[in-house]
Amino acid sequence: MATLLLDIVTTSSMLFIIAAGLMIILGVMKLINFAHGAFLTVGGYSAHVVTNAGFNAWLTIPAAAVVGFLLGIVVERVILRPLYDRPLDAILATWGLGIVIAQIITFIFGRGVQFAESPISGTTDLLSVGYSSWRLVLVVVALALGAALTALLYYTRFGLNARAVIMNENLARGLGIDSVRVRAVTFGLGAALACAAGALITPLLSIDPNMGLPWLVNSFMLVLVSGVAIPGLALASLLLGGAQVLVSTFVSPIIGGITIVVLAAVILRIRPGGLSRG
Amino acid sequence: MVDIASERAGRSLSSYWATAIVAALALAVVVAAPHFLGIYLTNVMIRALFLGVLALTVDLVWGYTGILTFGQSAFYGIGAYACALVFTHWGFGPGWFAAALVIAIVSAALVAWLVGLLSFYHGASPLYSSIMTLALPIVLVQIIFAGGTFTGSSSGLSGFPTYYWSLATWFVIAGALLVVVAAFAWLFVRGDFGRILIAIRENEDRCAYLGIPVSRIKTGLFVVCGAIGAVAGFGYAAFTDVVAPELAGFLLGTESLIWVALGGRATLIGPILGAIGIDVTSSYLSGSLPFLWKFIVGVAFVVVIILLPNGIASLVTGAWRRYKRHGKDGAAAHMHRETVTLVPAKGRGLEENLAADTSPIRIEALTCRYGSLTVLDGIEVEGRRGELLSIVGPNGAGKTTLMRCISNGSERSGGEVTIGGETIGRKSPQKIVALGVGRSFQNTSLFDSLTVGDCLRLARYRIDGARYFERSDKVALPEPALDILKATGLDRQLGLETRYLSHGMKRGLELAMVLATEPRVLLLDEPTAGLTKAERTAIGSVLTRLVEDYGLCVFLIEHDLDFVREISSRIVVLHQGKMLLDGSVEEVVSSDLVKAVYSGQETEAPA
């Protein structure tokens, strides 16, 4: 029972961390980043490079974030800027980008499975069961990430400008806000979050050129169900992640794998705006 | 006249013959090809030909109709698994073969129908249907995984009995399937119905307000394309004797999008070449340069999406068009050879309005709220036969919202609207068009790449239907619509794409299209915006005729109050969502209250 509860909480935390970058990009840019899975992969390989070079395993996360930010800035400028008025084509272009990134990684690292050192290993005793320490760390990270993103959006000037662009882009421009720059920085930030998330999940998974792909569709569904808001994403991760754990445990892990997709399709049919909007 | 008619008949016949001849030539190539190709290439080509059929269906759904589908592979998978499951578990032979094919087609059609029902409701965002098509293959693959030994789980099924014909035979089967599907698709997209698909892609909402059942058409197309995809998958499974979950997977679904995008959306031939070219090349390079090839395809895909949205085929067709245009002046270059004639419509017609005795439109206690914001509150208006009713009021008074609440049953929050004795309930726009409501829009949002003739034919779909595989050469229009076309000179521009029309002509065409739906109530939202004085006068006299000679009831939103004064029989003044006044032109013009509202001296409308 305790294990089940911990499974639900840690799985939800993981989903939240992984989907956050996708949500930031969709929220500000109205753009669905199908390269999100590839960005997770880039984060995983960044972690591999950092620990392979002998650096402290905790450095994997900031390193991945920096790589992601730079990658995001370049991608926004080269690929996305011409596609702002063709949102469905932007989905396809980012999907193509994902293929390209996966191939580049294969050129460099080969097809095989790689590993990165974990900052913390072993188990911790909690609620009278021994549980993976790193999964528990992820719960703390998810809470911190939620708080940090809220602070960024609600207590900084960048956050205010970004929210202004989300609500009414033309009005924001008329007040002197460079919405193009806001979008570029946002995409960089979203990519940085995705890569950092990739680094954060590597201790639990093996690293391969397509490691991010299975997460893409679930993150996408969670973000849409969330109604593109931080509390909404937390709720969606908890509800759908919880359902996934329950179905996997009591029904079948295979059916568990489609729980999020099916539930999301149903929820969005009933409430097209997701959980946050009426 | 006789000459023109005979030439027309000759042309429509020749388009069949041309397609048949090309198809026959293609079939001849298909029959001959295996003798010249090596065994390996033949093998690879058979697979590519089946995938070409899949690419064709993606092109119809996405390229022509604009539904971004990630899940066409699911139908391919359903077909493949129907074949494998029946032959493995139940039996094999001609009877079982036919049964399995029927099962493949029926189950794919059923799944497509269910997905269509869920995703193509009126008001669904295009993103939602994409989500559904994304979910479909993912769910299907998991079901296959969950099927244990029955479906073979992740390793799939193989070694089931099938027809071990020679490679050449299979090549001919696959090739013939592709040629036949392509030939029908070719005729289909060039027929009347194909124009409707393009119109849905360009402006779905506008189609609904012309009475076109968009959701039904999309679902129908999805079902047919799903069934065709299943046949291709079935053929592929019967040929290779192996099925695996990847055949139904999301990756094959996205790959088929890549073929279509690279080859050229909405060209049919582009996607076929894209599928065959990419699939055959990757089979060759998968040994020597597997990653490099995928890398090249990925880069090409991104570049084509950004720089050549119409695919590599557009380089060729673009050059061809420039060549054909050489030496012609601008307008003539955009003229299509249009063989359409306009004829007066028979049947019900607008004149019937004169005989009706119920009032054409009655609005009772209509309210409309968005959250806490009340946009319309307690509107009561009755529109009588042969009446031109102008709705005036400052910006934000709720005029356009009122139009919206009349023409779409799900817009209002309370009250009822009755059209010719029938309440609109929660009806969708296209059903309200059938009740006799025609609505024109504030912005001239026509269908850019369709010709004037196509647009008019589109507007007649509700009444006259559309042919699936050919172009009808006559468009029947009610008398006043013909008058407008003549007055604006549009009747001589039937072959021109609407994006090249002047603003005034677009307004004229818009009005003619709405009249073509034979409404009894006409809702016009600023029909004279951006027009010159002369054009305004022309529109004014058309409206007067519609009201006086055809007994239409016209609701007009108009900012030009001089124009309103000249042509209205009654004026309704809206202010902050409430009705301020409903009276004759003199009453409204002389009202101090109205003056005060317009000059902004009064804030609250008296209750």
Place this chain on the structure above:
Amino acid sequence: MSALLNGSSHSVLEVAGLTSGYDAAPVVRDVSFSIDPGEILVILGKNGMGKSTLLKTIMGFVRASSGTVALDGADITNGPPHLIARRAVAYTPQEYAIFQDLTVAENLRLGVESDDLLEDRMGDVEAAFPRIVERLRQRAGTLSGGEQKMLLLSRGLIARPKIMLIDEISEGLQPTMVAKMAEVLKATKQKNGVAVLLVEQNLPFALSVADRYAILKIGEIVARGDAAHADTAATLEEHLRI
């Protein structure tokens, strides 16, 4: 008058032969005028005559097909809106003019380039509309219609602009509020020498604040003159009657 004395090079805003619109249809046709520092010009016209489009063209939201817009002598025609705004132009549109879901304070913050300027300039808002300063933490959407207009004007003032472009600020306001708006605009113009381009339908309000007027009809300026002139009211009445 002052334009003649100082030479046109001193005008804050100079619009020459401006034509713009959507699709093929021009909404603004060959419009020219100039505004000097400390001057209020009102453009009058009924709905749909192109007034809002004129302001949007100046701000760079709608593309000008011909003609020029110059700010302090520098050409800004078809420039990106955010750069035009940063040249000390405060634009207050008519519709969706404030961020309903942001607080009053956040709306004001968006009026200045950086947050530290806000505190220095809060006095400007306090002097004009004390009620706004009392409601800084409230969500802007919960303000009454009149208060929203006060917030809108406050956001313009706090930017300390050279010129304000104001689209129908009086619409839907009670007479006392309209008078308050007029008072604030006149005070600002006198104190800081701000130029104002006002777009209006409300004749009494327009004449009470403006130095000069121009009438826009189907996109063209059909009449212009001095707001203080004796015949003005009658001329305008004739042009704007219902």
